[in-house]
Amino acid sequence: MLDLLVPTTAQGLLWAVMALGVYITYRVLDIADLTVEGSFPLGAAVAASMLSAGYGPIPSFVVAAIAGMVAGVVTALLHTKMKIPALLAGILTMIALYSVNLRVMGKANLSLLGTDTTFSIIRKMLSLNSAYTTLVVGLLATVLVAVFIYWFFGTEIGAAIRATGFNQQMIRAQGVDTDVTIMIGLLLSNALVAISGALVAQSNGFADVGMGTGTIVIGLASVIIGEVLFGTRSFKNSVISVILGSVVYRIVIAVVLQLGMPPNDLKLFTSILVAFALAMPLIKSKFGSKKVVG
Amino acid sequence: MLHIENISKTFFPGTINEKRALQNLSLHLKPGDFVTVIGGNGAGKSTMLNAVAGVFPIDSGKIIIDGEDLTKQAEHKRAKYIGRVFQDPMLGTAAGMMIEENLSIASRRGKTPGLGWSYSNEQTNKFKELLKELDLGLENRMSARVGLLSGGQRQALTLLMATLKKPKLLLLDEHTAALDPKTAEKVLTLTDKIVSRDNLTTLMITHNMRDALRFGNRLIMLHNGRVIIDVEGEEKKHLQIPDLLTMFEKASGDVMANDRMLLG
Numbered sequence: 001m002l003d004l005l006v007p008t009t010a011q012g013l014l015w016a017v018m019a020l021g022v023y024i025t026y027r028v029l030d031i032a033d034l035t036v037e038g039s040f041p042l043g044a045a046v047a048a049s050m051l052s053a054g055y056g057p058i059p060s061f062v063v064a065a066i067a068g069m070v071a072g073v074v075t076a077l078l079h080t081k082m083k084i085p086a087l088l089a090g091i092l093t094m095i096a097l098y099s100v101n102l103r104v105m106g107k108a109n110l111s112l113l114g115t116d117t118t119f120s121i122i123r124k125m126l127s128l129n130s131a132y133t134t135l136v137v138g139l140l141a142t143v144l145v146a147v148f149i150y151w152f153f154g155t156e157i158g159a160a161i162r163a164t165g166f167n168q169q170m171i172r173a174q175g176v177d178t179d180v181t182i183m184i185g186l187l188l189s190n191a192l193v194a195i196s197g198a199l200v201a202q203s204n205g206f207a208d209v210g211m212g213t214g215t216i217v218i219g220l221a222s223v224i225i226g227e228v229l230f231g232t233r234s235f236k237n238s239v240i241s242v243i244l245g246s247v248v249y250r251i252v253i254a255v256v257l258q259l260g261m262p263p264n265d266l267k268l269f270t271s272i273l274v275a276f277a278l279a280m281p282l283i284k285s286k287f288g289s290k291k292v293v294g
Numbered sequence: 295m296l297h298i299e300n301i302s303k304t305f306f307p308g309t310i311n312e313k314r315a316l317q318n319l320s321l322h323l324k325p326g327d328f329v330t331v332i333g334g335n336g337a338g339k340s341t342m343l344n345a346v347a348g349v350f351p352i353d354s355g356k357i358i359i360d361g362e363d364l365t366k367q368a369e370h371k372r373a374k375y376i377g378r379v380f381q382d383p384m385l386g387t388a389a390g391m392m393i394e395e396n397l398s399i400a401s402r403r404g405k406t407p408g409l410g411w412s413y414s415n416e417q418t419n420k421f422k423e424l425l426k427e428l429d430l431g432l433e434n435r436m437s438a439r440v441g442l443l444s445g446g447q448r449q450a451l452t453l454l455m456a457t458l459k460k461p462k463l464l465l466l467d468e469h470t471a472a473l474d475p476k477t478a479e480k481v482l483t484l485t486d487k488i489v490s491r492d493n494l495t496t497l498m499i500t501h502n503m504r505d506a507l508r509f510g511n512r513l514i515m516l517h518n519g520r521v522i523i524d525v526e527g528e529e530k531k532h533l534q535i536p537d538l539l540t541m542f543e544k545a546s547g548d549v550m551a552n553d554r555m556l557l558g
Contacts, residue, residue, distance in 0.1 A: 156407035159391075159399055166388035173347070173386070174455075175373030175404035 007131040008254045012247030013138025014203055015218065017145050018196035019226075019246040020239065022219030024189040027238070028153070030165040031079075033186060034090035034216055036193045038097025039071040041212035043194025044201035045104040048112055051202070057118040061198055068194025069187045071097060076183035094212075101209050108209045117202040134203055141199060145192060146239050152188070153235055161185050162235075193219075214267050217274050222246035224277040295495050296323040296463055301345055301355030302519075315341040317519040318355070323463075323497070327526075328489050330506040331499045332538075333516035339499045340381075342516065343465045346497070348372045359462055374404030377456030377494075379449065379469040386452030389441035393432060393451065396440055397421045400455035424454060428484065446477030450484060457488050464489065466498040470505075482509065503535050517546045 018040060025033035043064040050060040071093055078089035102108065123133040152158045163171040164181040172178055193215070201207040226245020232238045253270075257263060276283075303316040315338050323329060333339050345352050348369035356365050359375050380386050387396050398413035398421075418436060425433040428450050432443075440448060449469055456464060466485065470478035486509055489496050500506050506513050512526035513533070522545040525533060 154412055155409045156402060156412050157409060159395055159412040160407045162391060163388040163396075163399055166390045167385065169380070169385050170388055171399070172370045173373055173376075173378045174399050174402070175370050176407065177368070177370045 003131075004254055004258070005251075006135055008250045009247050010131060010134035010138045011203070012250035013142045013243070014134065014199045015196060015250065016138070016142045016222065016243040016246035017199065018193045018215065019219045019222035019242050020145055020149060021189040021192035021196065022216065023223050023238070023242045024149070024185055024192070026220065026223060028162055028165045029182060029185040029189075031086040031182070031186075032090070032216070033072075033075065033189060034087065035071055035075045035093045035097075035186070035190055036090075036215045036219060037212045038094035038101070039068045039190040039193045039212075040197040040200075040215040041101050041207065041209060042067050042071055042097050042104070043197030044207035044211055045101045045110070045197075045209070046194070047198030048110045048201050048207035049104055049106075051112060051115050051117055052110065056116075057121065057202075061118075061195060064194045064198040065191040068190040068192070068197075071194070072186035072188070072190030073183060075190075076179075076186040079186075080179040080182055098209065105207060105209065109206060110208075111206045112202060113205060117205075118199070119202055137199070137203075141195070142243055145195075146243060149239055150236055157181075157184065214270065217267070217270050218249065221270055221274045221277070222249050224274065225249055225252075228277065228280075295325045295327070295360060296321070296346070296497075297356070297358040298322070298342070298346065299356040299358070301342075301357065302353045303341055303345055303350070304353060315519055316345065316352070319516075319520055320355075321514065321521055321524075323495055325495055326493045327512055328494075328496045328510035329498065329512045329514060330510040331497055331514055331516065332501070332503060332506045337516040338519040339516050340467055341519070343467050343497060343499060346463070347376055347378055347465055375462040376465060377403070377459075377461030377463070378465045379452045379456050379467065381468040381471050383445040383448040383452070383472055386455065387440045387448055390439055392437045393425075393440055393443075394418060394421060394436040396451065397424075397455060397458065400458045403459045403461075424458070428454065444477075446473050446481060449473060449477075449481050453481065453485060453488065457492060457494065460492055460494070462495065464494045464496040466496065468499050468501060471501060485509075503538060507533055507535070507538075515542060515545075517542075522546055 018036070022036060025031045046064040046067045047060040050063055051057070075089045075093045078084045078092060079086045084092070118137055119133050122137055123130065126133070126136065128136065153162060160171055160176045161181045161184060164176070164178050164185070168178045171181070200211070222245040223242050224245070225248050226241035226243070227238065229248060230237070230241035230244050232241065253266065256269065261269065298319060298321040300318045300320050301316055302318055305313040305315055319338065319342060331339050344350065346357055348364065348367060352365065356363060358364065364372050394413055398417055401417065422433045422436065430447050430450055432447060432451065440451065443451065453469070470481050473481060482505060485498070488494070496510070498510065507530070511530065513523070513530050514521050515523035515538070523538070523541050
């Protein structure tokens with residue numbers, strides 16, 4: 001049981017960083033940002049390329065995060081300055097990033113076999129096994145990111161970004177440029193997604209140009225599962241919920257795979273899960289009104 | 295104070311829906327003027343307010359506040375000078391944020407947000423005092439999300455937010471139209487109290503002639519995108535609804551046929 005739980009939880013934490021990125025766009029800004037499908041493998045590609053070139057983990061994370069920020073800014077400019085609907089702006093950046101990622105890596109798949117990664121270094125340092133190393137790194141990354149997000153959205157800028165998501169007219173009337181707040185939100189979100197991509201690539205031991213497929217759905221699944229199970233009473237509560245949601249999502253996946261679901265059906269399963277969760281308010285109200293009538 | 299010089303705005307120009315909302319409208323406000331604005335549907339009342347607030351660019355003319363030409367300034371830049379309350383109670387506040395957070399955002403109106411903590415205990419105490427004056431019991435619900443408040447409570451809060459940092463100009467766009475009569479009266483009284491206490495230069499749109507006569511030191515009526523009636527001071531004080539109707543017919547060559555304005 002523990003054999004399964006530790007690596008599953010660890011994976012959940014690595015992906016939680018991405019889920020927090022999706023939370024910033026989907027919940028805080030109220031934008032479904034598909035850029036993440038491209039910025040996740042972008043972070044992976046940048047980190048893997050830099051590690052292969054011998055730059056070491058910290059510079060690799062920094063450059064991966066900056067690459068993610070640039071991707072977010074591109075989407076923000078397409079949306080705010082060129083007036084392209086947010087969903088389409090994200091799709092355009094995502095598609096463009098596919099080519100960018102191939103250029104960054106020079107090929108479709110970059111192996112990190114024999115390269116020193118964050119995980120191999122920490123594993124040697126603490127002399128742990130692979131699963132516990134991932135858990136330690138995941139825990140460290142998630143806590144750092146969560147504390148940063150909690151601090152940032154408590155600041156004046158953070159409050160302005162949250163208000164932008166609720167009511168753009170209100171925050172403009174208070175003197176805030178919503179083009180800027182949307183840009184900061186998308187920048188931050190995609191930086192986190194790229195960092196998560198860099199973490200996952202190092203944990204898997206390779207970066208692949210196709211590893212971003214379904215990122216948005218996994219992110220949404222984590223956000224929604226977390227909110228339903230662990231609540232949204234306050235901002236702090238929501239952030240913790242998203243992290244736990246990501247872990248629960250991984251556990252659910254591990255369990256259904258153990259029960260014999262073919263791995264190829266994983267994305268179909270996730271999509272159905274998210275579709276149900278998104279339709280939940282409607283299903284509940286239909287069910288509720290029938291009960292009143294009957 | 296506020297100078298609106300010959301502004302024009304046409305929506306959907308060159309299409310079948312073309313609407314000439316403002317036609318060379320001019321209006322000059324003295325400091326401390328509390329002007330009530332009336333006019334039928336489509337007269338250009340809201341368009342005038344939105345033009346001043348910078349919601350859209352105008353086709354021609356100038357908008358000047360305290361000698362500064364704001365005509366080309368973006369909406370968020372003008373917010374430094376202008377406090378606004380909208381007709382829809384949902385529009386003035388961020389529903390998912392706490393009362394305290396909404397107020398702290400409003401306390402920084404026109405200031406570029408920084409990385410300081412968004413609200414402090416010191417502020418909270420000041421906000422509590424101000425909320426107490428509204429007499430709606432909101433001072434005990436500082437951490438409640440604004441979405442939980444009633445329309446009247448939200449509108450009173452928006453009014454407080456618009457005036458928290460004293461604006462050079464206060465724009466009220468039928469801010470009591472969506473409220474029930476009793477709540478509307480309460481919010482109007484509060485408006486009058488705040489405007490006279492802080493001596494705010496104010497433009498208040500109302501569809502209710504009685505309110506337009508009751509409040510403010512000056513009254514204007516818009517028709518087809520122009521100011522057709524402008525009375526102030528003693529003359530306004532003695533004005534009655536029938537006088538307004540006669541003035542309207544004389545100025546526009548039209549008969550007032552707007553139940554909402556007559557009966558409201």
